Amino acid sequence: MPTRLLSYILKWLLLSSLVAVGAGSASALFLVSLDWVTDYREAHGWLIALLPVGGFVVEWLYLRVGQSVVGGTNLVIDTIHGSDAQHPARIPFRMFPLVLIGTLVTHLLGGSAGREGTALQLGGSLADQLTRPFRLSPTNRRLILMAGISAGFGSVFGTPLAGAVFGLEVLVVGRLTYQAIFPVFIAALGADYVTRWWGVGHTHYAITTVPPITPLLAGCALLAGAIFGGCALLFTRTTHAIAHLASRYIAYPPLRPVVGGVVVAGAVWALGTTRYIGLGIPVIVESFGQPLPAYDFIIKLLLTTVTLGMGFKGGEVTPLFFIGATLGNALAYWLALPTGLLAGMGFVAVFAGAANTPLACMVLALELFGTPCGPYAALACVTAYLCSGHRGIYGSQLVDKHKA
Amino acid sequence: MPTRLLSYILKWLLLSSLVAVGAGSASALFLVSLDWVTDYREAHGWLIALLPVGGFVVEWLYLRVGQSVVGGTNLVIDTIHGSDAQHPARIPFRMFPLVLIGTLVTHLLGGSAGREGTALQLGGSLADQLTRPFRLSPTNRRLILMAGISAGFGSVFGTPLAGAVFGLEVLVVGRLTYQAIFPVFIAALGADYVTRWWGVGHTHYAITTVPPITPLLAGCALLAGAIFGGCALLFTRTTHAIAHLASRYIAYPPLRPVVGGVVVAGAVWALGTTRYIGLGIPVIVESFGQPLPAYDFIIKLLLTTVTLGMGFKGGEVTPLFFIGATLGNALAYWLALPTGLLAGMGFVAVFAGAANTPLACMVLALELFGTPCGPYAALACVTAYLCSGHRGIYGSQLVDKHKA
Known part of the structure; x- marks a missing residue:
């Protein structure tokens, strides 16, 4: 095996594993908190009356300290597309606490929303923190952000293969490129493992009857x-x-x-x-x-x-x-x-x-x-x-x- | 639904179904023949001594009447890449009987070979026969050839989803485009159905133990x-x-x-x-x-x-x-x-x-x-x-x- 390939593999094993540990742990924390706030809301229905207040507070927070991360998931995708030119700066780490708190407030007070956008932002913002310490080139930064997206998706739903393919597929409608294939699979499989290691499971859905296709x-x-x-x-x-x-x-x-x-x-x-x-x-x-x-x-x-x-x-x-x-x-x-x-x-x-x-x-x-x-x-x-x-x-x- | 989309869907339902019927039936014929020649060879070991003779005859046939199709699977892939310029001609139908007979001779006389190349050529050559009657544009010809590849692969192995993805993935190393996604899935699923409809099954492989990943x-x-x-x-x-x-x-x-x-x-x-x-x-x-x-x-x-x-x-x-x-x-x-x-x-x-x-x-x-x-x-x-x-x-x- 040529040295270049070996060093590529070892480098991305290390980087993707770091992304996996971060994103997988973040998803575990997020899923446990979501369960908690959902149960608490179901037990205290009056909280829903506070939904307008909670929305105000979170948006006010973003207005005061979150303008750099208000783009959310689109900011992560934009950064991947343009990381070599328009978006040289690191995705601010504050994306992590802001989107986590913001999403928990939505769910605690009875908004109707999901979690993958949050998981992608948690994974993406964590992944980009590695850009500077490891002095990643624009290309490698692109790959690590894709790994972050895949890790977030794979671990929050417990579906690592879908998470990996999602990270490759979501950037461009109608085209999938393979440059990040190794990083995204390692990151998604690793993050799913880390989330389960924390003892956090996922809902099981069962399709009981599938007729032969005609x-x-x-x-x-x-x-x-x-x-x-x-x-x-x-x-x-x-x-x-x-x-x-x-x-x-x-x-x-x-x-x-x-x-x-x-x-x-x-x-x-x-x-x-x-x-x-x-x-x-x-x-x-x-x-x-x-x-x-x-x-x-x-x-x-x-x-x-x-x-x-x-x-x-x-x-x-x-x-x-x-x-x-x-x-x-x-x-x-x-x-x-x-x-x-x-x-x-x-x-x-x-x-x-x-x-x-x-x-x-x-x-x-x-x-x-x-x-x-x-x-x-x-x-x-x-x-x-x-x-x-x-x-x-x-x-x-x-x-x-x-x-x- | 806009008319353009509806006509696209109906057009490709028709074209891909035609490809499916052709390629699925061809795979059924091919698989049954393969079984037959394999059993016959196992029962008559002396046939293997004729392998050099059989190879000569097939290659001589290609030299005399098959020069236009000697490229085989690569010819199909080449035609997809360059169908708008360098390869305006239809893939000759003779590819079908030549590769079918050639492959059966290989297996009857004891060569070590497979079947997907043959299935891709059967599917591809059949699909391209639709190019002229339906006056397909170069782009549509590309799509129908990809459908032919997917149909061949999906039906010969009984794995239609892998066949569809294979047709999208095989053309370019490291990139997958979605233009043909509807045609390839319809063709692969349809061809697999047609092969099974002919009563032709596939080998079942079982992995009995899969440990949790660590x-x-x-x-x-x-x-x-x-x-x-x-x-x-x-x-x-x-x-x-x-x-x-x-x-x-x-x-x-x-x-x-x-x-x-x-x-x-x-x-x-x-x-x-x-x-x-x-x-x-x-x-x-x-x-x-x-x-x-x-x-x-x-x-x-x-x-x-x-x-x-x-x-x-x-x-x-x-x-x-x-x-x-x-x-x-x-x-x-x-x-x-x-x-x-x-x-x-x-x-x-x-x-x-x-x-x-x-x-x-x-x-x-x-x-x-x-x-x-x-x-x-x-x-x-x-x-x-x-x-x-x-x-x-x-x-x-x-x-x-x-x-x-």
Whole structure:
């Protein structure tokens, strides 16, 4: 083996392992805290009345000390794209505590949001702290940031292979390059190991029945995929529209989540249920086993787009899992596929469309649900990707070529 | 949904389904014939003495009527790369019967070869027959050829998801583009369905024990991956060297397989076993369950590189599965991983290194062996890819960037 290759391997084993320890531990801390604040909120429903206040405080914090990291996940992606020119500075470490606290506040007080955006920012901000001590070149900095993204994704969902592919796939719509393939796989597998080492587990979802594929069932999967893609498009368009309106009509940023918080808290009060806020994991689990109300997905979509569009911190992905799984569940009335299978297909495919990451989501389905659902999940993810438009939840993604 | 997208989807549903029916039926015919010639050869050992004669006849046939298709798999890949300029002509349909007969002769008479090269050529040549009747643009021709490759791969191995990713991944080392993502998935899933519809099944391989991953075991997987990559490099270098020597010292092409046939038939006679010729599937199955001689992989490597380097028709991949699985089996003496797991890792990783397709091979492992082996297979495939050099078994692959 040539010396150059050996030194490359050893260097990235070291760097990716450091990223893995940091991001995996961060995900463990984050997941445990999320569980805690979710349980606390469920036990103390009056907290939801404080959602507007919490939103104000977090946004005010960002305004005072967080302007350099307010870009969030897009800042990490932007830095990877332009690390050699426009973004020479390190991603400030303050991204880490700010997004962690901001996301926990969202969940403690009953916003509807996810966790992957937070995990990517935790992983990315930690990874970039290695840039200066190790004097990484712009190219290597790019690789370590991708490793940070993969580590965050892989460890927060317990799906390291999907996390690795996600880190390679998310940067550009329609193109995947392999330069970071070794760093991202080491970082994602390592971070997942570290999170589990801390004793933190993940929810188990089960698809009990998968019929052998036939042309009719494949047609159903394609149709479902197109609907999932349309839903992803609706989600991103609505989020962008709300954010656009908010920044146009509410000049002072900390007031935006106040309005958003009033809307979401009011909706919870009017609906009389906490079913649609937070991560929504109990509903996701239900959607694999029993018929649910057909409107579940649209309420979750509205509450999440208001929460995130109005400036609350948190990710998009777990709500997208919720929206997809409940939409799939509802489609079981019309399509000749089992409920659990459609829920699983929606779980991965709405996300595939919204994030423009069909291969990562296919691998996610294989890791979470096992191989039998693979053909259905692949058809749904690829079709959702085709039908979801070019602007996804990450505005900093570049577009390689038109999808169709 | 905009009309343009809808017409794109309907167009590619039709075209990819046609490719699927053709390539899936071709794979079924090919697999059944392969079984038949293999059984016949095992029952009539004297046939192996005719290997030099068979090689001469096939190569003479190619010299007389097959010069336009002698490029084989590389011709298909080349046509995809350059379909808009240098290769305006259709891939001649004669590629289909010539490579089918040529491969069956190789297997009937005891050469050591595979089937994926043949399946890719069957799929590719069939797909290109649609170019003229449907007046496909150069871009669409590219897509339908990629669909043909994916359909061939997916149906000949019964692994449609790996086939689809392979079609996207094989063209350029280090880059994967998504333009063909819908066509390749429809074609691969459809072709696999068609092959099974004809009643043709696939060998089942089982990894019975997969330990939870630890840093030590991950280190073992990386080391194994590097060895698998080195083995892939040895395979491609040896094949190229033999082909180079043959074309340098044996001017008349039909004489090359005569010499190769004498060497291989002589080796079978000297070894007194047919263990190392043909596809070698019984040995692959054994390698998952019991310790095998440590030299198995090197004998198979030599016989296959002589067979293919000297001009016999057939693929590289099943022998690479054999070489990887037996090498993995042998590594179980030294590495703290179970025999079956190492066999499965070698099965996919030597191929990942030789074809420069780590993601397809990771998906292949998930489809063939189930998800528990995923992290090990991924580490092995990625490391083998890194360590296998830039020139793989397909000379027409382009290289995007250096791997490390």
